[in-house]
Amino acid sequence: MKTARNVLTVIVLVSSLPLCGTLSAAQEPIGATVFDSMDQVELWQPKDGAVCGQATERRLEGTGAVKLSFTAQPGTWPCIERRVRPQDWSRYTHLTFQCYAETDGPELPRRAMVVVVYSNNRKAFASVDSLKQGAWVTVAVPLGPLADAVNLSEVTRLKFSAASGFRAGSKTAFYIDNVMLIAAASDTHPAEPKRVVEAPAPKAVPGEKLPLILKINPMKRADFDGATVPAIAEPMDKLGGRVCRGEFENYAFIINPKRELRGVTVTWGDLRGPATIPAAAVDARIAKVWWVAHRLARMGSSRLKKTPWRLWKPRLVADVLVHDDALIRVRRNVPAASRPELAREEVLNEIRVGRGDRYVVVNRADVPFPADATVYDADRLQPFDIPRGLKKQIWLTVDVPDDVPSGTYRTTIVLKASGRPLAAFPLEIEVLPFDLEPPGMVYGLYYRGRFDIPPRGRAPDNYAKTMEQYRLELADMRDHGIPYPGCQINLSARGPKMLDQILDIYEELGLATDRFFYLRDQLLLRHEPGEIQRLVATWSEVLKRHNPKGVFYCYALDERRGEAITAQIPKWDAIHAAGGKVFASISVGQFAYTRGKLDVPVLHGGQMVEDQRMDRGFDAEHRAEIELYRQSGHCEFWSYAHPFPAIEDPELFRRNYGTAMWRAGYTGMMLWTYQSNPTATLFNDFCYDNYRNCTLAFPITGGLLATVQWEGLREAVDDMRYLRTLQKAADAAGRRSEIDRWLRSLDFSTGDLDRIRARFIDKTLELFRAKYKKVNESERSPQ
Numbered sequence: 065m066k067t068a069r070n071v072l073t074v075i076v077l078v079s080s081l082p083l084c085g086t087l088s089a090a091q092e093p094i095g096a097t098v099f100d101s102m103d104q105v106e107l108w109q110p111k112d113g114a115v116c117g118q119a120t121e122r123r124l125e126g127t128g129a130v131k132l133s134f135t136a137q138p139g140t141w142p143c144i145e146r147r148v149r150p151q152d153w154s155r156y157t158h159l160t161f162q163c164y165a166e167t168d169g170p171e172l173p174r175r176a177m178v179v180v181v182y183s184n185n186r187k188a189f190a191s192v193d194s195l196k197q198g199a200w201v202t203v204a205v206p207l208g209p210l211a212d213a214v215n216l217s218e219v220t221r222l223k224f225s226a227a228s229g230f231r232a233g234s235k236t237a238f239y240i241d242n243v244m245l246i247a248a249a250s251d252t253h254p255a256e257p258k259r260v261v262e263a264p265a266p267k268a269v270p271g272e273k274l275p276l277i278l279k280i281n282p283m284k285r286a287d288f289d290g291a292t293v294p295a296i297a298e299p300m301d302k303l304g305g306r307v308c309r310g311e312f313e314n315y316a317f318i319i320n321p322k323r324e325l326r327g328v329t330v331t332w333g334d335l336r337g338p339a340t341i342p343a344a345a346v347d348a349r350i351a352k353v354w355w356v357a358h359r360l361a362r363m364g365s366s367r368l369k370k371t372p373w374r375l376w377k378p379r380l381v382a383d384v385l386v387h388d389d390a391l392i393r394v395r396r397n398v399p400a401a402s403r404p405e406l407a408r409e410e411v412l413n414e415i416r417v418g419r420g421d422r423y424v425v426v427n428r429a430d431v432p433f434p435a436d437a438t439v440y441d442a443d444r445l446q447p448f449d450i451p452r453g454l455k456k457q458i459w460l461t462v463d464v465p466d467d468v469p470s471g472t473y474r475t476t477i478v479l480k481a482s483g484r485p486l487a488a489f490p491l492e493i494e495v496l497p498f499d500l501e502p503p504g505m506v507y508g509l510y511y512r513g514r515f516d517i518p519p520r521g522r523a524p525d526n527y528a529k530t531m532e533q534y535r536l537e538l539a540d541m542r543d544h545g546i547p548y549p550g551c552q553i554n555l556s557a558r559g560p561k562m563l564d565q566i567l568d569i570y571e572e573l574g575l576a577t578d579r580f581f582y583l584r585d586q587l588l589l590r591h592e593p594g595e596i597q598r599l600v601a602t603w604s605e606v607l608k609r610h611n612p613k614g615v616f617y618c619y620a621l622d623e624r625r626g627e628a629i630t631a632q633i634p635k636w637d638a639i640h641a642a643g644g645k646v647f648a649s650i651s652v653g654q655f656a657y658t659r660g661k662l663d664v665p666v667l668h669g670g671q672m673v674e675d676q677r678m679d680r681g682f683d684a685e686h687r688a689e690i691e692l693y694r695q696s697g698h699c700e701f702w703s704y705a706h707p708f709p710a711i712e713d714p715e716l717f718r719r720n721y722g723t724a725m726w727r728a729g730y731t732g733m734m735l736w737t738y739q740s741n742p743t744a745t746l747f748n749d750f751c752y753d754n755y756r757n758c759t760l761a762f763p764i765t766g767g768l769l770a771t772v773q774w775e776g777l778r779e780a781v782d783d784m785r786y787l788r789t790l791q792k793a794a795d796a797a798g799r800r801s802e803i804d805r806w807l808r809s810l811d812f813s814t815g816d817l818d819r820i821r822a823r824f825i826d827k828t829l830e831l832f833r834a835k836y837k838k839v840n841e842s843e844r845s846p847q
Contacts, residue, residue, distance in 0.1 A: 097156070099222070100146065100243040102130045107146050114142035114226075122164050122239035129164070129241035136230035143225035145180075153181075154217040156245040159205040164239040165195040171816060172197050173229030174285060174715075177238065179205055181214055182221035188213035191227060193287060195238075196295055204246075209377050229814065274320055275299050277479070277487045280457065281818065282316035282351075282772070283779055285713045288382040288457050290353035293320055303460065303477070304492035306825055308500045310466045311782060312543060314775055315491070316351070316459045324452040325481040330445055332491065337473035341465060346475075346491070348445040351382035351457040351772065354394050355411040355427060356712060357749045357756050378411045378750070382457055383712045384762065384769045387441050389448035389456075391416050393423065415439060415747060426747035433746050435521030439764040459775075462493060470497040496825065498832060501792050503784035505725075506702060506732025508548035508581055509760075512739065513537055516553050516562065524746060524763040526739035533763060538573050540761055540768055541738065545781030547576035550583040550619075550734065556591070556599060560606045567610045577611040581647070581734070583619045593638035600642035620648035620662065629657040636661050647734070649704060652685045660696040665689075666734045669706030690729045702732040709735065710749070710756035714776025715817070722780030723787060723812040723820070735777075739763060783817060786824040793831040803827065 100107065103118075108130055110116035119131035134142035153159075159179070165172055177192040188210040195201055207216060224240055278297040280286060286294035303315040319328065330348050335341035358379040386392065395412040414423040417437035425431045450456050460477070472494050479486040512527050515534040519525055529537070541549050555563055563580075570577050582603070587596060600616060607614035618639045620632055629650070636646045640661070647664035658665070667686055690701045706720050721733050740758040745751040747762060760774040787807070794803035806827070810820055 097245045097247075098243070099159070099245050102241045102243060103128070105130050108144045109146070110142075110144050112140050112142050113137060114144055116144045119239050129239040131237055131239050132224060132226075133235070133237040134226060136226070136232055136234045136236065138232055141178075141225050143180075143223050145221055145223035147221045148219070150218040150220055152217045153207060153219045153245060154211075156207055156216075156247045158246040159207060159222075159243070160202065160246055161243040162200050162202050162241045163192075163195055164200045164241075165197055165236070167197060167230070167234055167236040169231050169234040169236070170811070171814075172236075173227065173814065175227045175229060176236075178225045178227050179203075180221075180223040180225060181207075181210055181216075181219060182223070183214035183216070183218050184220055186214045193285075193295075201295065212377075231811075231814065276320055276322075277489060278318045278320055279303060280316050280318055282314045282459055283714050283718055283776060283818070285715050286382075287712075288318075288351060288353065288455075289380040290382070290454055290456075291380075293318060293455065300487075300489050302490040302492055304490070304494075306494045306496055306822075307462065307464050308496050308498065308786075309464055309468060311464050311500065312778060313462050313464070313493070314459055314779075315462070316457060317489075319450060319456045319458065319479070321450055321452075321455075325450040325486070327447045327480075327482045328450060328456070328486070329447050329480050330458060331478050331480075332475045335473035335475045335491070335493065337495075338469040338471035341462075341468055341473050343475070345463045345465060347461045347463070349385040349387055349459045349461070349770075350389050350445070350448065351459055352384045352386045352389070352392050353380050353382050354384065354392055354413045355379070355749070356381055356383060381712050383771055385459055385772070385775075386769060387444055388446045390446075391439075391441055413747065427750050429745070429748070429751055432744035433523060433748075435523050435743060437521075437523045439524055441764055441767050441769060460491065461775075462491075464493070464495060468495055470495045496829075498789060498793075498828060500782070500785040501788040503545065503781050504788045505730075505784055506548060506579070506700070506734075507546045507721075507781055508550060508702075508732065508734040509541060509546050510583060510704075510734065510737040511537075511541075511549040512552050512737065514553045516558055520743070522765070523743045524765060525743045526741060526746065526759075526763060529763075532766065535569060535573065536766070537738070537761070537763070537768065538569065538575060540770075542574055544774060544778040545785075546777075547574075548579060548581055548734075549575065549738070550581045552583045554584060554586075555582065555603060556584075556587065560602055563603055563606045564609075567607065571610065577607070578613050579615050579617055580607050581617045581619070585619050585621050585648075587618055588621055588632060588635050591635075593634050596635055597638040597642045600639050600644040604643045616642075616644040617647050617664070618644050620646050623649050623651065623668065625651065625654055626657055629654055629662075630659065633659055633661055647702070649734075649736075652689045655689060655692045655696075660698075663698070664700045664702055664732075665693055665698070666702045666704050667730075669703060687729060700731045701729060702734050703728075703730045704733060704735050706733075708755070708758045709737070709740075709760045709771070709773055709777075710758050712772055714772045714779070717773045717776035718779040718783065718817055719812070720780075721777055722783040723810075723817070725780075726784060726787070727812045735760075779817075783821055783824075786821055786828070790824050790828045790831070793828050797831045797834055799831065 105116060105118040108116050113134055115133045117131050118128045120128040122129050122131070130144065132142070132144045165176060172195055175191045175193055176195045179190045179192060181188050190205045190210070192203055210216065224238065226236065230236060274293055277300040278293060279300045280294060280297045284296050286296055288294055297318055300317060303317065305313065307313045332343055332346060334343050355378045358377055380394065384392070393414050395414060396410065412425050413427040415426050416423050417434065417439055419440065424434060424437065426433060448456065472492060474490055474492045476488055477491050478488045513529045513534055514527065515529045515531050517528050519528040519530060538549060551566060553562060553566065567577055591599070600618060604616045607616050620636065621628070639646055645663040646661070647666060648662060649666045649668055650662070651668045667689060693701055703725055707716065721735070725733065737758055738760050741748060741751065749757045751757070760771055760777070762769040790803060791800065794800040
């Protein structure tokens with residue numbers, strides 16, 4: 065058996081499977097078998113355009129690694145596979161291998177490889193996340209979850225395949241070595257029929273040879289599970305970057321201790337520079353790991369509808385941001401060997417209720433959330449413990465004041481454990497000398513919250529709100545760049561004074577009033593055209609008292625098709641006659657039924673998959689649909705469900721609701737939804753057959769728990785603000801056509817969004833400097 069030397073030891077997360085690359089504290093390795101030392105290339109067969117060869121230039125030990133090289137082409141899946149006589153893998157827990165990747169493209173796709181295990185004609189897939197270009201990476205694929213799809217006691221073939229996402233024409237090579245099967249001990253004591261253990265409890269692999277503090281880009285998907293260090297983490301030098309006044313910016317780091325730590329604190333002082341940014345402008349939160357629903361393998365939308373989420377595997381991932389680490393805890397009930405009927409382990413998310421130590425399970429359908437329960441988080445980060453073998457990810461959010469002078473501001477982040485110094489590093493931001501423009505896109509949300517009905521209990525609710533909670537949530541949307549919350553308060557029953565009150569709140573909080581989005585499609589269900597025209601005329605008059613340019617938008621019947629769309633047109637005409645407009649969610653292929661009278665189509669993204677990109681696959685249909693609306697005189701096209709807010713991937717939300725959405729031709733979004741589940745299933749990701757919990761910020765008593773995707777959406781808005789600022793600077797410099805040509809050359813679908821924003825900033829600074837230089841020269845010239 066080969067021994068890997070000088071290998072970047074990173075257990076890569078296999079995104080379609082839970083707990084990938086982790087072993088519980090009780091799961092010590094007890095055996096290993098070499099499946100293939102990769103010294104005999106003739107055992108592997110290339111397919112679908114792949115070239116297979118022995119690579120001596122990249123090897124760990126032995127003759128060499130097997131090289132899978134290919135030139136990416138649309139619709140192909142280059143791969144190598146090895147067929148074997150039936151082998152029994154059922155006693156093994158992991159398939160491991162080492163991979164070195166290189167490509168002539170700008171970077172590897174986030175999911176660059178798929179591992180496929182066959183049992184005769186059945187197969188199971190595992191997507192490999194975060195291969196590192198130019199370095200050896202160790203990949204561990206847990207075999208247990210594959211048992212649902214294949215018979216592990218009769219494995220007949222293994223395949224390594226390129227995933228989708230490579231730029232057409234790019235040349236890529238994978239060097240694969242040391243393919244092994246690993247057996248680990250069970251973490252269940254045979255004498256116990258069932259026991260409850262804390263989770264996660266996996267052995268810290270990797271991390272033992274990594275620094276105590278590592279920085280990590282919070283806007284990159286890392287699938288942090290609390291036990292392993294993501295491949296994208298880097299040794300800490302400092303945190304920070306370039307920001308603008310009025311911007312919220314996130315930074316993150318991981319604490320990777322070699323021993324148990326207790327009473328960990330994170331503190332900092334004022335940021336000093338040309339002026340002072342108070343320490344209170346920085347907020348620290350823990351990226352809390354809990355169980356989420358996760359499908360086993362990639363599937364199309366047709367199969368998605370037939371596969372209940374409750375049958376899919378759970379996984380641990382950092383999703384919610386909390387100040388008090390003890391607010392949420394995760395556990396699992398492990399079935400014992402003596403209880404074979406418990407084929408699957410039960411995973412539990414528990415949340416603390418009240419001010420004491422009482423916890424309730426929140427992810428089981430048979431355990432509804434108590435209607436009288438309160439849930440409190442702290443206002444600031446509380447001391448926390450890190451058990452041996454685990455890690456913590458800390459997010460820092462800097463709220464840059466609107467009036468701070470440009471320049472560099474610094475402070476020091478200090479970590480202590482049990483009162484003793486642990487680590488310290490600088491936080492340094494550069495406030496840029498220009499202010500950001502609005503994004504130039506409509507950013508709205510479906511919002512079900514309403515303060516006109518009394519809450520049904522003391523428990524948090526996505527629907528009935530206290531006035532305090534209602535205002536807090538609207539302010540949260542504003543701070544995340546969403547100025548257009550939809551309204552579901554029944555204005556037909558409450559009258560124009562209710563609309564006046566809502567608009568007063570919008571104005572006090574700084575939300576937009578040039579458009580008002582009324583989300584109750586009951587307006588069309590319960591009223592005839594004449595009554596609709598009267599109501600909309602009254603509401604439009606109230607809106608114009610607050611904003612003379614205000615337009616009242618009415619929601620048509622939700623997601624209708626065919627003649628059910630056309631049948632609404634007389635009521636749409638009544639809305640238009642009253643000065644209002646009509647918007648509605650609608651699927652691709654329904655344009656003809658609108659007769660050109662739907663003012664704003666909110667186009668359904670089509671799927672709830674985890675690797676959507678705005679300009680791939682299904683979106684070609686969306687582009688064609690947008691063009692049909694454009695040719696009929698429409699100028700607004702919004703997106704939603706692209707994806708739903710259930711996926712813990714800030715980068716995906718930043719990309720798909722930011723520059724990629726703009727590139728695809730959309731002019732805005734109306735995303736379902738800010739909060740989706742009622743009180744009984746408020747925090748439950750496993751409560752629906754075909755959908756997950758579509759929540760961006762969980763309501764708690766007098767507060768909110770933001771999700772990482774919610775923060776990603778804020779970055780999407782900021783990316784558009786930087787883009788619009790660049791375009792405005794180009795207009796002022798008379799260089800707009802040049803900048804637009806340059807923008808068309810950028811890859812918004814797969815490019816590094818941080819690098820793209822940096823280039824926006826560089827170009828904007830260049831234009832401002834050229835403008836100031838021209839002004840100064842004109843002032844010095846003789847008159």
